[in-house]
Amino acid sequence: MNKLKTPLLASLCMLLFSVASHAETQWLDRIVAIVDEDIILASEVDERLTSVQQNIARAGQQGPPEDQLRREILDLLILENIQLQMADRVGLRIDDEQLTAAVGRVAAKNNMTLEQFRQALLDSGASYRDVREQIRREMLLQRVQMGNVNQRIQITDQEVTNYLNSEEGRARTSPEYRLAHLLVPVASDASDADRERARQQAQQLAAKLRKGADYTSLAQGSVNASDLGWRRETDLPSLFASVAPNMSDGGVSEPLQSASGYHVIQLLESRGLNETVAQTRASHILLKPSAIRSEAQTLSLAKELRQRVLNGDSFRDLAKEYSEDIGSAQEGGDLGWTSPGQLVPEFQQAMEDTAIGDISAPVKSDFGWHIIKVVDRRQQNVSQDLRKRMARNVLHERKYQDELDIWLRKIRAEAYVDIKL
Structure with a gap:
């Protein structure tokens, strides 16, 4: 951080060259922007440009003209530079232990150990050190943004109440159920006797579940057994929606009839009811x-x-x-x-x-x-507290990007920026 202080720019800028043989001067790098007390070099823009172009190519997309992309990258680097200087001024640091933990989380998301991740980068020609420093930079930016933007976001109790009472709020904060499902199928042209046998079989399956049998062990012959996974009440099949909310964890329903046969459900788990x-x-x-x-x-x-x-x-x-x-x-x-x-x-x-x-x-x-x-x-x-917290999180996410954009425009307008293109 703080590569050059403003009072020294005029003299130190002259050091960014090399004297070749026969006293011929050859520039190795040049300043493309002065940002408050720091600078941005052409090499930084070139490196980011190459990375972005490679990502665009891998995605099989057509990028904008290079001149336009270069200018957009420079604008982004200016904004990042302003924020990193803010981090530097308040002494914000990401130490090596925190950074290694963050890199480990990136590796884990890619189903790799840290050493496997390092080797994969080396095999692809990337620099592990550069990747670490990029992650450090992103962590600093994220902390600066969160620290400055979160305090600008105000969510009132009335906003939370209104959201919880809305159709979306009720749907997103409603209880969730994880159901096991057994189906004894019945053909559309089955006789009354066949239907009765299927009903009795479903009752026997329900009785076994109540005695502790695992639903997967009951899938025999034509009986189908499945885990429906976590579903909110509003997402349950209509046949089950009137039954599941009245069941306790581990409870088993009576056979439920539909056009396809007889269903038995077991409430494996619930959440958001009495947490x-x-x-x-x-x-x-x-x-x-x-x-x-x-x-x-x-x-x-x-x-x-x-x-x-x-x-x-x-x-x-x-x-x-x-x-x-x-x-x-x-x-x-x-x-x-x-x-x-x-x-x-x-x-x-x-x-x-x-x-x-x-x-x-x-x-x-x-x-x-x-x-x-x-x-x-x-x-x-904490059931009600959880619903309120979920509502606040949703409302916060909606406001965060708008407030971030406003804050970024503000710090950009307040910064001293001299572009040398």
Whole structure:
């Protein structure tokens, strides 16, 4: 970051050349844009242009003219540069451990181990180091965007209520059911006796399910057995929609007749009905490494603050004074009641391993170093909370891109940009 400071540009730009034999000057690179306190080089545009053109070719598509594509790439690099300078100014860093974990997730999405992913890149002629740095860059951009855009998004309780009451809201937040299905088929021209035999067979299958038989073991002869997977109530076949909501997990229906035969369903699982989870109420103090405080110094301060609490100092007062979590610091570090999955994995695990009233050892997450005080635990029905959270997530996603576009235009307009084309 910060390749060149603005006051030095005039003199340092002259260093971007090489003197060849016979004193002939040959330019190796050139500046195509000055962006606040940084620059963008022609080589950066060329590298991104090559990458984009290769992606377009692999997709079998026809790209825009090269001049237009080059200008669009330069505009994108300018925006990225502005954001990376913002990250640099606030001391935002992605350390090697966090980066390796992120690269590992990329490898896992491609069904590879980290070493297999590295080898695949080498085999394709790509640089593993360059890929790591690109992922680091994307992580920084994402964090800068989220940190600045999320605070611009406001979702009112009334918006949540309106969404939940809408047709889409009811459909997206309705309970989900996972059903096992058994079908005893009946031909359209079957006799009454044949239909009665099929009904009795379906009743026998239902009885076996109630006694603990696995539905897959009952698929014999013409009997068809299947797992319908997770489906919302609104997506269930009409024959089952009136039955499944009245069943408990593990319950088995009476035979249901349709034109194709007799059906038996078993509710394997449900969710979104009476969701009860183990919640924890905790407080924390967050300390972030920065340009003026190293990783080791940050950890040392976390240990010192923990010891002060153990010696009798107020956790709440120390959180107000030292915590760098803007959202909770003024509340004495109080995070309120949280459910599993709401917090980053490292924090969640440390919190679960800490007894009520105790203070955790310092734990590191992507956000920095935490010390955690567990205040209480409870079992809580969160069905309605989950519906509201789902609604907020949907509304947030809808607003995020619009707010991101507005914010990007704002920072672009406020930045000093001098294009040298």
